[in-house]
Amino acid sequence: MKLYVGIDLGGTNIGAGIVDGDGNILIKGEVATGASRPFEEVIEDMAGLIEDLMEQGEYTISDIEAIGIGSPGSIDREKGVVVSANNLGWRYAPVREELQKHIDLPVYLENDANVAGLAESVAGVCKGAKNSVTITLGTGVGSGIIIDGKPYIGSHGVGAELGHIIVHVDGIQCNCGNKGCLERYASATALIREGRKAAEENPNSLIAKSVDGDLDKINAKVVIDAAKAGDEKALEIFETYIYYLTMGIVTTVNMLDPSVIAIGGGVSRAGDFLLDALRESVAEHTFYKDIESSNIYLSELGNDAGIIGAAMLGSIK
């Protein structure tokens, strides 16, 4: 069986793994990205990590079919270039060309949200689904759309930006320039924003107390834990969050009607508390109640999704 290298390129760490064709990680490791260094040094360390893993696993280059890289930001897939990635500080970084100076294998690049969607489609909760959408609820809202088993990226490579579908005309200003994008309401950042506001307004609330009044410590988990504990204000924030996320999912269902919608990212660690509320809310707002609709699950692969999905870029080419 041919093997694949998957690279999860992040602002803090570079994760790498050797993965089989079914999406099983055989061996993995990571190094610090050190993104402020010259780009060439980062890629040199990336190559070193791959070589270390091959040595540890006793694989040779002939065992490996290709290297796939999931990167934040915008990507030129044909040229193998990271066009712009703010949290790496890179613009027009020729990743493929630089990596191939060290390792002579095909190198595929893809956006990290699309890679996560591919991972869930090959080896996670969307396995076997023809069409699926993986929504990543983190600092922003990312998404990977899989159609017929392949990442759908659109005609100019900028599709699958579920975070920037507009759910509220003239709503909250988004950093994309528009107003009312889903990301403004359904990201961890939205929970934090609303949690801080609530804690400021009511210093005796559970949210404020659970961070000893240090509002900078409020994260999505703090808000959701307070909601789980029954705090009224936190529950209100959580319900609004679920409502907006539902509207984004309704739009996704009415447009793409996927078999499976997978919910990943930091907020998804809220587990069944999130999933149950979301399923109930989406069911309430589904148009065709008499036919089967998209199933909603929590994504399965967690942090490994980046490595697995990147590796699978080589297997779907």
Add this chain to the structure above:
Amino acid sequence: MKLYVGIDLGGTNIGAGIVDGDGNILIKGEVATGASRPFEEVIEDMAGLIEDLMEQGEYTISDIEAIGIGSPGSIDREKGVVVSANNLGWRYAPVREELQKHIDLPVYLENDANVAGLAESVAGVCKGAKNSVTITLGTGVGSGIIIDGKPYIGSHGVGAELGHIIVHVDGIQCNCGNKGCLERYASATALIREGRKAAEENPNSLIAKSVDGDLDKINAKVVIDAAKAGDEKALEIFETYIYYLTMGIVTTVNMLDPSVIAIGGGVSRAGDFLLDALRESVAEHTFYKDIESSNIYLSELGNDAGIIGAAMLGSIK
């Protein structure tokens, strides 16, 4: 060259045509639907129309590859059944089975909005585009999504319902059960609703005058013509209309990033007045301003789209 029969099944008329593989109509005709009659009689007339056209054009059954039917409502493609179509008054109508009693050819069914999208993709303004979306602005807002040259219908056949993406959380109540669907703001019905309201409030407005005060005569054309003539209130309605339609298109672009977006349906007869305003507005709200984005055009095929797209169902199978 193999030929195809395309049927445009409407509440008022049944249109039919014999179409070549490039989407050119060689001969066409129509009969009244008479939807209130027994279903079997409607299909008998449909078969009669097809046979008439074949006779007139001197085609034999061996010249025809298949019959495609574009139907309103929801469709069971596998079984060839119209599951539910309000403006035909049909529920679970076995169209394929009934038609094949008269003509022994493969019969394909598809939703009429998807068929219109396919027509534009094969022979209209989306020709050559890998991915396209045709948006039909009529009584409702319909859409046909073409991905890789084929209608994209989703995993349960209910995708491509652009009219029911949510653009305004808690907005106007829609007959689908949700609030704030695009259809409530971007259909001809929305223009009529706002036009009537304006005429009621101001009987001296151009909208009211152009129908001699008979508000029931206000249609989309009346409102748009008043806007074209510079009437302040009509322009305000038109600008709001364009704004909401823009938000729906921004969502479409950020999700699907198609090569082409085609605008069809009754409202599209406003021509360049609509197109220019829409293009300007969408460009203003596009995120990636430095790369090529979806081109917006008016759809080309008009009423023939139904026949052409239905016929092409046979050619893409």
